[in-house]
Amino acid sequence: MIFAIEEINNSTKLLPGVRLGYQIFDTCASVLVATQVASQLSNGQDPVFYKVNNCSKSGVVMAAVGDSGSTPSISILRMIGSFKIPLVSHFATCACLSDKKQFPTFFRTIPSDHYQADAMAKLVKHFGWTWIGAVHSDSDYGNNGIASFLATALREGICVEYIESFYRTDPRNKIRIVADAIRRSTAIVVVAFTAAGDMKVLLEELKRQPPPPRQWIGSEGWITDPLLMSFSFCAGAIGVAIQQSVIPGLRNFLLDLSPSEVAASPVLTEFWEDTFNCSLTKNLY
Template sequence: MIFAIEEINNSTELLPGIKLGYQIYDSCASVPMAVHVAFQLSNGLDPVFYTGDNCSQSGMVMAVVGESGSTPSISISRIIGPFNIPQVSHFSTCACLSDKQQYPSFFRTIPSDQFQADALAKLVKHFGWTWIGAVRSDSDYGNNGMASFLDAAHREGICVEYSESFYRTHPRSRIQKVADVIRKSTAMVVVAFAAFGDLRLLLEELLLEPSPPRQWIGSEDWVTDTELLRFSFCAGAIGFGIERSVIPGAVTDKSVCDGTEDIKTLQSPYTDTSQLRITNMVYKAVYAIAHAIHKAVCQERNSTTQCDKFTRIEAKEVS
């Protein structure tokens, strides 16, 4: 996000003469924290961050990028929606968020899970797996995604032996129950529509008492996560991932490595720039907002672009 904003601020074509400011908050995957931040944003930002004449509308929030999870995005949208503040999510995929009556100012740069659910059902059918088990996060993402998948699976003639839900804040006994269902089942294929933060707990539980081999089918939230590599029984897991992308100029500092690093310690989403899956969705979200602001405050005159940073615009003009 910062990279995209700095790139835009240095551009002579997009918002020339105008610099975008930003604040970044970490919701810690917590709905209460996301709600707290949403109220802060809707109330305006602390003017202490805006000194001199750097900003024309001190504390006015024009748009929000995020959230990552669908449930926090729903909570944020409920709060900032009435203020017509556009929200552009890079990773909230719940099909429920496509309802413009409920979420009129919500947009996203990632497809709805309806497409993924249909594709997962066709993938399972393609391999002739007609007897499966299903697990999901007990969240808007998991519950809505799995409901769509089960509908699609039924249309494809796929039978489901069990459908279990769990969440990372549930007691361990709940996670153990789901693990035991998987171990005792006859279905050799498990479809998991889950956030990796939730699924990791289930996989760690399965690791304690290995079950017969299972073919795992994954949703995009976890199937490309590098941390999955430590669970050997998930080898061969398949699913649909967000398209890998290239962001020109995203890795410009060549001095971050000296050649003596241990590769094992560098395997994290923050150091791996070969994928840039979700990263690119953030990049697109920032640019979408920038183009909307550009359209509101800039005009073409004599083949040159002139932007007035003192043009008073409302957040709803950005959406």
């Protein structure tokens, strides 16, 4: 986002005569934190966002970008929507957010889960799997996603042996119940409409006593996560992924950042340390 805003501000064609300021918040995938951020956005910010020549010094928020999760996005919209502040999400896919009566100021750059769920059901049908199990995140993303999937699956003649819901903060006993349902089932195909954080908790529980071979069908929330694909029993998992693209100039922007510029930003620090496997710490001597 920082790169994109700098591209816009340095361009004479994209938004001539306008300079954008910004402030980045981390909601930590938490509804509570998202609500606190929404409250701050609604009440205005510091007098100056981004101090450059000819930049407006107004603290009024004109729009928000995010959140990556559907449930936090809904929480944010409940607050800033009343002030007609648009929310543009890059990753909130819940079909429920398409309801313009409830969320008139919500926009996104990723398709609704209505299309993903339909594609997953047809994928299962394509391979001739008619007896499956289903697990999903107990969230707006998972609940709405699996409901859309099941509606299409039933029309395609697919039968479901079990449906289990869970959330990453559930007690371990609840996660164990979901894992045991997968281990004991006769269905060898498991459709998982989950967020990556939730799926990680489930896979770690399954790792304690790996189940018989299972064919995993995953939603875009977790299916391409390298960490989750490292679990041996996820070998051969298939699902729906987001199309990748090359952003001209982004690579050079990231490589040209100096250590001092990175250290000044918690966002860039986290990115650098993860990408280059290093630690940015201040020299105290």
